[in-house]
Amino acid sequence: xxxxxxxxxxxxxxxxxxxxxxxxxxxxxxxxxxxxxxxxxxxxxxxxxxxxxxxxxxxxxxxxxxxxxxxxxxxxxxxxxxxxxxxxxxxxxxxxxxxxxxxxxxxxxxxxxxxxxxxxxxxxxxxxxxxxxxxxxxxxxxxxxxxxxxxxxxxxxxxxxxxxxxxxxxxxxxxxxxxxxxxxxxxxxxxxxxxxxxxxxxxxxxxxxxxxxxxxxxxxxxxxxxxxxxxxxxxxxxxxxxxxxxxxxxxxxxxxxxxxxxxxxxxxxxxxxxxxxxxxxxxxxxxxxxxxxxxxxxxxxxxxxxxxxxxxxxxxxxxxxxxxx
Amino acid sequence: xxxxxxxxxxxxxxxxxxxxxxxxxxxxxxxxxxxxxxxxxxxxxxxxxxxxxxxxxxxxxxxxxxxxxxxxxxxxxxxxxxxxxxxxxxxxxxxxxxxxxxxxxxxxxxxxxxxxxxxxxxxxxxxxxxxxxxxxxxxxxxxxxxxxxxxxxxxxxxxxxxxxxxxxxxxxxxxxxxxxxxxxxxxxxxxxxxxxxxxxxxxxxxxxxxxxxxxxxxxxxxxxxxxxxxxxxxxxxxxxxxxxxxxxxxxxxxxxxxxxxxxxxxxxxxxxxxxxxxxxxxxxxxxxxxxxxxxxxxxxxxxxxxxxxxxxxxxxxxxxxxxxxxxxxxxxxxxxxxxxxxxxxxxxxxxxxxxxxxxxxxxxxxxxxxxxxxxxxxxxxxxxxxxxxxxxxxxxxxxxxxxxxxxxxxxxxxxxxxxxxxxxxxxxxxxxxxxxxxxxxxxxxxxxxxxxxxxxxxxxxxxxxxxxxxxxxxxxxx
Ligand SMILES: Cc1cc2nc3c(=O)[nH]c(=O)nc-3n(C[C@H](O)[C@H](O)[C@H](O)COP(=O)(O)OP(=O)(O)OC[C@H]3O[C@@H](n4cnc5c(N)ncnc54)[C@H](O)[C@@H]3O)c2cc1C
Ligand SMILES: Cc1cc2nc3c(=O)[nH]c(=O)nc-3n(C[C@H](O)[C@H](O)[C@H](O)COP(=O)(O)OP(=O)(O)OC[C@H]3O[C@@H](n4cnc5c(N)ncnc54)[C@H](O)[C@@H]3O)c2cc1C
Numbered sequence: 148x149x150x151x152x153x154x155x156x157x158x159x160x161x162x163x164x165x166x167x168x169x170x171x172x173x174x175x176x177x178x179x180x181x182x183x184x185x186x187x188x189x190x191x192x193x194x195x196x197x198x199x200x201x202x203x204x205x206x207x208x209x210x211x212x213x214x215x216x217x218x219x220x221x222x223x224x225x226x227x228x229x230x231x232x233x234x235x236x237x238x239x240x241x242x243x244x245x246x247x248x249x250x251x252x253x254x255x256x257x258x259x260x261x262x263x264x265x266x267x268x269x270x271x272x273x274x275x276x277x278x279x280x281x282x283x284x285x286x287x288x289x290x291x292x293x294x295x296x297x298x299x300x301x302x303x304x305x306x307x308x309x310x311x312x313x314x315x316x317x318x319x320x321x322x323x324x325x326x327x328x329x330x331x332x333x334x335x336x337x338x339x340x341x342x343x344x345x346x347x348x349x350x351x352x353x354x355x356x357x358x359x360x361x362x363x364x365x366x367x368x369x370x371x372x373x374x375x376x377x378x379x380x381x382x383x384x385x386x387x388x389x390x391x392x393x394x395x396x397x398x399x400x401x402x403x404x405x406x407x408x409x410x411x412x413x414x415x416x417x418x419x420x421x422x423x424x425x426x427x428x429x430x431x432x433x434x435x436x437x438x439x440x441x442x443x444x445x446x447x448x449x450x451x452x453x454x455x456x457x458x459x460x461x462x463x464x465x466x467x468x469x470x471x472x
Numbered sequence: 473x474x475x476x477x478x479x480x481x482x483x484x485x486x487x488x489x490x491x492x493x494x495x496x497x498x499x500x501x502x503x504x505x506x507x508x509x510x511x512x513x514x515x516x517x518x519x520x521x522x523x524x525x526x527x528x529x530x531x532x533x534x535x536x537x538x539x540x541x542x543x544x545x546x547x548x549x550x551x552x553x554x555x556x557x558x559x560x561x562x563x564x565x566x567x568x569x570x571x572x573x574x575x576x577x578x579x580x581x582x583x584x585x586x587x588x589x590x591x592x593x594x595x596x597x598x599x600x601x602x603x604x605x606x607x608x609x610x611x612x613x614x615x616x617x618x619x620x621x622x623x624x625x626x627x628x629x630x631x632x633x634x635x636x637x638x639x640x641x642x643x644x645x646x647x648x649x650x651x652x653x654x655x656x657x658x659x660x661x662x663x664x665x666x667x668x669x670x671x672x673x674x675x676x677x678x679x680x681x682x683x684x685x686x687x688x689x690x691x692x693x694x695x696x697x698x699x700x701x702x703x704x705x706x707x708x709x710x711x712x713x714x715x716x717x718x719x720x721x722x723x724x725x726x727x728x729x730x731x732x733x734x735x736x737x738x739x740x741x742x743x744x745x746x747x748x749x750x751x752x753x754x755x756x757x758x759x760x761x762x763x764x765x766x767x768x769x770x771x772x773x774x775x776x777x778x779x780x781x782x783x784x785x786x787x788x789x790x791x792x793x794x795x796x797x798x799x800x801x802x803x804x805x806x807x808x809x810x811x812x813x814x815x816x817x818x819x820x821x822x823x824x825x826x827x828x829x830x831x832x833x834x835x836x837x838x839x840x841x842x843x844x845x846x847x848x849x850x851x852x853x854x855x856x857x858x859x860x861x862x863x864x865x866x867x868x869x870x871x872x873x874x875x876x877x878x879x880x881x882x883x884x885x886x887x888x889x890x891x892x893x894x895x896x897x898x899x900x901x902x903x904x905x906x907x908x909x910x911x912x913x914x915x916x917x918x919x920x921x922x923x924x925x926x927x928x929x930x931x932x933x934x935x936x937x938x939x940x941x942x943x944x945x946x947x948x949x950x
Pocket of ligand 1: 188
């Protein structure tokens with residue numbers, strides 16, 4: 148099947164939703180959002196804690212509530228959506244290939260494309276932690292999905308590596324669900340997480356945050372049985388003799404996010420080695436004319452409110468591009 | 473409990489055991505394949521360099537030399553029919569100094585004696601023209617065009633599947649731990665008490681083969697485990713080298729190599745460390761450093777930055793400098809297929825052939841099955857044309873649902889992987905069969921979905937879904 152649209156938005160998280168709505172506001176008629184999940188809303192759907200929307204709406208919302216505001220606004224427009232649909236690739240002349248169960252392979256030609264595929268989490272392989280390969284090692288976001296969406300507990304005795312916000316939030320979440328979180332270990336001398344998350348998710352629950360410490364080895368043949376951590380020197384190298392063994396059955400990794408680049412790469416879009424997302428050529432345009440990027444796919448944001456603000460600008464830029472070309 | 477009776481019980485579903493079971497499934501004799509883990513290829517076959525060696529390395533006249541060259545030919549002949557991913561990319565042994573130059577000439581001579589086809593010594597210029605990313609120190613190389621890279625896992629999964637489809641019973645989680653005799657048969661008992669009866673036990677238990685042999689009173693060999701560590705680099709490094717790049721072999725193995733994998737990533741490794749514990753498959757910071765420092769001598773731009781995952785494998789070193797293949801002197805109902813060290817992956821198909829030849833030679837009258845079907849086809853959505861994709865999706869909408877975004881794997885393929893012969897029973901089993909969870913995000917995104925599919929297909933609760941059997945549970949009971 149083939150389709151023609153003015154603007155195609157890849158990814159229906161907060162970035163894609165805000166950008167699509169802004170295009171509509173600027174008079175673009177034929178807009179399509181393609182989302183691989185069954186629902187719109189992106190990563191917000193699994194962020195059931197409050198703390199979203201203080202800047203944009205002036206009130207504190209949960210992730211799903213924040214997303215719902217945009218999904219409601221969308222419902223009042225004629226913006227089309229294709230959910231449960233995975234974008235496989237994008238060509239430099241802006242033809243999107245996607246697939247779903249109903250339509251099979253779909254080719255969508257667009258005058259402008261907005262990339263808003265979000266990000267992925269860094270994994271153990273990228274950290275190169277030594278040791279065995281047991282079950283029980285999850286990224287914090289995967290654990291968040293298991294607990295908040297699927298309703299399963301990854302384990303009971305938890306060590307968290309890295310003090311990114313998702314890890315901090317999961318420390319609290321796992322504790323509330325009855326797990327023992329033994330501590331959060333951060334390699335840097337200071338946490339990358341928001342101050343309020345350290346207070347509300349760790350301090351309030353008596354969970355210790357250990358700075359300048361890293362994991363050196365994972366133990367356990369079948370399931371994780373423990374982890375060895377050590378202090379690091381100023382070059383972040385483990386200091387011999389400072390090793391400490393901690394018994395646990397679960398390790399959560401919260402060690403950073405990387406923009407989702409699969410689709411961007413397929414179009415030959417230039418990637419910025421610093422942000423690890425597409426190079427921003429000003430006004431959220433990428434190195435391929437007519438292709439824009441916003442939200443976590445462009446660079447990793449701490450706050451969804453800022454994602455929304457920037458994505459509105461990206462939507463405006465895409466609308467202007469269509470008007471001028 | 474009813475005890476099943478077999479003519480042949482093959483112990484161990486690694487490459488050696490799987491190909492032996494495959495060869496036996498061509499005959500009417502009844503065979504079972506006993507594996508202590510929850511899946512095939514959980515031993516040395518799971519984690520190695522996955523190189524189909526040409527055969528210039530083993531000592532001329534040895535079984536290793538003969539079965540290597542024959543195995544290489546069989547892989548080239550059978551890989552399409554059995555759908556084993558294999559690319560005949562050829563290998564280079566590069567010389568970086570005087571000693572290396574001597575060594576590659578020696579290997580060339582050996583190769584000729586072993587009957588390896590197409591060997592050629594290349595000059596520095598010829599080598600660098602083909603492989604511009606090699607170190608400028610390179611003096612020349614030995615080219616072996618029959619070498620290639622394969623999926624090590626499929627090298628044992630494919631024959632196990634064909635064997636099962638042709639009547640062999642694959643019995644999982646069956647750790648052979650006791651053997652007795654009832655006059656006619658051997659009673660082979662698992663750690664959990666299950667028993668099978670068999671006329672001949674074929675011992676292909678890898679690093680544990682000496683322990684299995686001991687159960688028969690055979691203590692003629694001892695397996696020493698030697699660990700090798702590897703890293704896999706992101707597929708955006710895929711073009712770094714086109715051939716398998718070896719350095720000349722050293723005392724403890726074939727040295728550090730840099731090679732494309734069959735899937736287009738780059739493999740760096742292995743190290744070689746003798747260890748005490750046969751199942752100690754850890755990776756170490758020190759090992760990774762050795763691997764990369766070694767690799768940079770061949771290809772200076774190889775970088776730790778591009779690592780997507782690392783792993784280690786255990787070589788079963790038999791100490792006899794050749795494969796240990798034949799009836800045991802201690803007990804004539806035991807046939808050892810042991811000490812299968814490198815090039816054991818390559819030799820696998822030839823080892824299977826050899827075992828059956830020996831059985832026949834020793835008076836076991838085997839009768840060919842009329843209806844043996846050696847074909848196997850794995851459906852890979854990614855490789856179809858658009859029209860074919862649409863047709864499949866219409867027939868089964870699950871082929872239109874992408875579960876693994878990194879490797880573009882559909883729900884339909886995951887369901888197939890569970891349902892087919894010698895199919896997947898756990899997360900790693902799915903990952904190894906269809907690559908779901910193998911890509912950049914290492915299962916972060918598809919993991920929960922794969923867990924649900926396994927739970928649904930096997931009709932077990934989520935808390936019983938494991939990473940690789942045993943105690944490797946994924947989530948708590950509710
Ligand atoms: C696990 C996690 C927890 C977070 N928690 C908080 C928090 O508590 N507070 C806060 O303020 N911020 C939080 N953030 C920060 C986050 O940056 C923003 O809140 C926001 O969700 C980012 O929006 P986005 O639209 O760029 O990405 P996403 O919300 O990730 O949306 C991207 C969408 O694109 C879709 N997609 C991706 N690839 C394809 C494809 N090929 N085809 C079709 N669709 C595709 C995805 O399914 C997804 O729906 C969190 C981020 C993560 C990753
Ligand atoms: C680091 C490394 C690199 C290598 N590279 C190459 C290469 O590039 N090319 C090549 O040709 N070869 C290579 N090899 C050699 C090759 O991997 C091995 O020779 C081959 O895999 C051995 O297969 P196997 O079936 O004999 O043993 P395994 O694969 O170890 O199989 C033995 C099986 O027996 C099972 N088992 C053990 N005990 C019991 C029991 N009591 N009851 C039931 N089951 C039991 C185990 O679970 C296992 O599944 C390499 C090896 C290593 C370690």
